[in-house]
Amino acid sequence: MDLDELISRLDLPTKISLLTGADMWSLPPLPEIGLDRLVMSDGPIGVRGEQWSAGDPSIALPSPTALAATWDVELVRRAGRLLAQEARRKGVHVLLAPTLNLHRSPLGGRHFECFSEDAFLTGEIGAAYVEGVQEGGVATTPKHFVANDFETDRFTADVVVGEQALRELYLRPFERVVQAGAWGVMTAYNSVNGTTMTEHSELVNGVLKGEWGFDGFVVSDWTAVRSTEAAALGGTDVAMPGPSGPWGELLEAAVREGRVPESAVDDRVRRILRLAERVGALRPDDRAGTAGPAPIDGVALVREIGARAFTLLTNDGVLPLRGSPTLAVIGAAAREARVMGGGSAQVFPDRVVSPLQGLSERTGVRYALGTDPRIRLAPIPGPVTAEFLDEAGVVLREERLAGGEARWLGQLPPGVEAGRLRNVRLRAAYTAESSGEHELSVAGVGAFTLTVNGEVVLDESIGLDGGDPAAAFLSPPERRVAVAMAAGETYEVVVTHPAGTFGGMAVVSFTLGHADPAPGEDEQLAEAVRVARECDVAVVVAATTPEVESEGFDRADLRLPGRQDELISAVAAANPRTVVVVNAGSPVEMPWLPEVAAVLLTWFPGQEAGAALADVLFGDAEPGGRLPTTWPERLADAPVSAVTPVDGKVCYDEGVFVGYPAWRRAERAPAFWFGHGLGYTTWSYDSIAAEGSTVTVAVTNTGTRPGREVVQVYAGPRRTLAAFDVVEAEPGQTVVTTLFLPERAFQVWEDGWRTVEGGHLVEVGRSAADLRLSATVKI
Structure with missing residues (x-):
């Protein structure tokens, strides 16, 4: 398909309209060139879709740390295929995942959403995830590019990191998934060495798109684009969400005045059309009748x-x-x-x-x-009815919920116009299982009125502490009240709350909680x-x-x-x-x-x-x-x-010494080393043969039941993970695995990649500290 010919049909305002969300989760369609609406969804353990509610259920996979704990790239690839199946079912073209930031500190709030402290393991697991999802015709956007390894003040913090650590650790997983063919990348909120990532031309245009040859699209984290000209020149292709924001008419004016070249806009449109072509949203009728992959049993x-x-x-x-x-x-x-x-x-x-x-x-x-x-009470059990009210108190729509958690971000239920919506009311008929003082709660930000059988028991406006506006949606404060209830009696519990906005879009986020007497x-x-x-x-x-x-x-x-x-x-x-x-x-x-x-x-x-x-x-x-x-x-x-x-x-003053290399340098033993894990059988490590970039290892299941073992190879200037393989064996069986060491394992960054020549110790074992065999290879 000639993308340039399609671009030539579009005027400047139309092209710029593609660079900002049409709403919270999508880019606008352009029927005149056969472009369908492009829908994005959060991951990484499932595909939520456009509704942030239980009304549209999703398969929930184990957390990314769990995926990485398998050390099994084929299993992770299968997980990716399941996510693609879920995305197709929900009409989603782009999965906003996986997260490739590192476990630099155990205090990182989204540690669970990242894979590992090790850049190589993160890259290999991330690449398998990307390949699995994209095999199903759904794009991925590995995130958050780059050095978003913490949450505190993430919107404004500046990461000060040396070039060697940036290249050898924090950029390395992204480089690997680009090699794996990722169709998207998401830029982070934070700055790196003084420049916010949505404007970081050196890293986005220079390294990602230039040096690595990335031909996919670069999407901002939500509301991360805060400038017109700087972001337009910095390499970010799509500013989400929309339609409001610093692009649109402002970007059009910048192009017409010569502050941003129209060729930069065309490059962005080309990348979006290429994405649409890859996921089947460009001239989608041409794909009619194409047989999909065999269905996957998600529960199993x-x-x-x-x-x-x-x-x-x-x-x-x-x-x-x-x-x-x-x-x-x-x-x-x-x-x-x-x-x-x-x-x-x-x-x-x-x-x-x-x-x-x-x-x-x-x-x-x-x-x-x-x-x-x-700390917070669990949502009151359902069924719960959510009522959407206009200024006069007229019910615009009712939604049935499984419990007392109300969440809609940007995308409201059908028939509910953001301009008419004033209040949301949750109504539950709760039958008490025991007599005594029950606790009811509301968790959210703003004004709340809570009634039980028509009597007001809480009427309060709850404020938000801290500077992260996302906390109002993700981790709001809670207020509780005690209410006497009798076993077997049914009580009408109602909470009313005005709808809010975030990034110019409607937001509903609060929880009606309950706890039995205890x-x-x-x-x-x-x-x-x-x-x-x-x-x-x-x-x-x-x-x-x-x-x-x-x-x-x-x-x-x-x-x-x-x-x-x-x-x-x-x-x-x-x-x-x-x-x-x-x-x-x-x-x-x-x-x-x-x-x-x-x-x-x-x-x-x-x-x-x-x-x-x-x-x-x-x-x-x-x-x-x-x-x-x-x-x-x-x-x-x-x-x-x-x-x-x-x-x-x-300040990343530790440089390249993060994770187990830092523990080794400090000569301290942790509770459990990177790579540790026991099974229900035992293993012997029998032999190693190493030549060039190839290492062959023989291991034997010395126990009494079948088992799986993760063979780990450590090599290079800092004895870091260089290869791994999952093997299976019956009791008494010996298996031989051949592992290939990448050139990067023997390189360091010194104003460019330099191979450290000479003899290198290669060690093999069960963890970074339990190394059973060794050999020397010459590079």
Whole structure:
């Protein structure tokens, strides 16, 4: 297709209209050239679509840290194909994922949404993700380009980073996914060395589009474009969302006045049309009748990935469980699993299998809460009716919700015009299961009126602390009120809230929460100890909360929230066969580690959490995960932790020493090294042969059951990960794997890539610290 010929048909205003969103999630159609509307959607663990609500359910995959923990590029590629299937089902052309920023600090708020501390592993997993999604005809936009490794003041912070670290670490995963054929890239909010990324011509035009030859489109993070001329010359192709913003008529004037060349506009339009051609949105009628790929069973794949990602940190032999033991299942997250991180990564699955449900379907279970670390109340259970009201109180539309969470961003329900909408009302008929003081809450920003059976119990305007406007949507404050209810009685609970705006578009974001009467925490903890003592095995599910791991803010510490550490120690003292399931997307401190029989890390495991957990605990599946990032024993031990800007700057003074190379240099041992993970069998590393860029390794399954092993190769000037492979073997079987070391493993950046010639030690093993074999290669 001759894209230049299509561009020649368009006048300047029409071309510029393509460079800004038509709304929150799409670019406008141009029927005169056969261009369909281009729809984008958040990821990375699912495809939410244009509706930020449970009305349009989505498959919820495990978190990106979990995907990386599989170290299995083919499995991640399959996950990408599932995401493409979801995107096609929802009419989405562009998935705003994956996130390629690094785990520079364990305090990073979106740590769960990134893959690894290691640039090579991030690049390989990211490339597989990109390839899988795009094989399904859906574009990806690896993000956030570049050095957006924290959340605090992310809109304004300036990252000060040396050229060597920028090239060897932070740019390297993006370079890899460009090599893999990514069709898009998203620029970050932050600045790098004094220039905001949407205006960073040196990195966007110079490195990404020029040096790497990237021919896809560059989209801004939402509202990140804040200038006309500078952003237009800086390389960003699409400013989202729209239609308001600093481009449009302002950019047209800049072109007509000669401040921005029209050729720069044409290049952007060409990239957008190329994207449309790739995803089937340019002359879409030409693709009619094209057979799609075979359907993927999303539920089964999510369950499989969950088990493959689960990382067994310690095990005294209690796992896998044998027979039909009676389990004490303990913890708030056992009943209401945290299956995903908060923020733009959120999707709404049509089902979630909790650990309690998954284990109850397998054996006898007794449940105890123990302690509840959640700061906000859970949404009131549905059905809940959302009513959209005009200024006169006329209901414009009703929507049925599964629970008390109301979220619409930009895209309102059909028939609701933003100009007419004044208030949104949630109405729930709640039947109390127990008598006593129930708690109701509203979480959101703005004015709220809460009534129970027509009586006002809360009438307040809630303000927002902090400077991140996204926090109003992603992590709003909460107000609670106690209401006496009688068991079996039904109460009409109604909350009314005026609609707001963000970036010129309508925003509805608030939650009606509820909690049953409950005994005090001391009583709950004592009950958990009693239950644990009376059961064969205790399984404590400990989790972070949305107030700890989410978009919009960084973590303050690595402690499990609430009294969970105390709960684990008390349960372990009552039952020596205590298994702790850590339901977190990033590292947590584990002061009780020597007291428990086993620790299994499930990350944020996706919607099939409980089913995958039962598979692994009972040995139907082996925990296949290996740590994609180093876990410190204490935050104070971490070589790099600071994420808070000082005088507006975040200085990456550590240079290239991030993650396990920094631990080695500091000569300190973490709780668990990068690459660590146990299975249910044992392995011997038998032989290594290395010649040039090829390494051949033989390993043997020395245990009594089939198993999977991740063979890891470390090499180069700083002994970093250079290759890896997942192998499988039956008991007693020896397998041989051949791994290829990329040239980049032996290069350093010194005003250009320089190969460090001479002899290089190549080490092979089970983690960055457990290295079993070595050889020398000459480069």
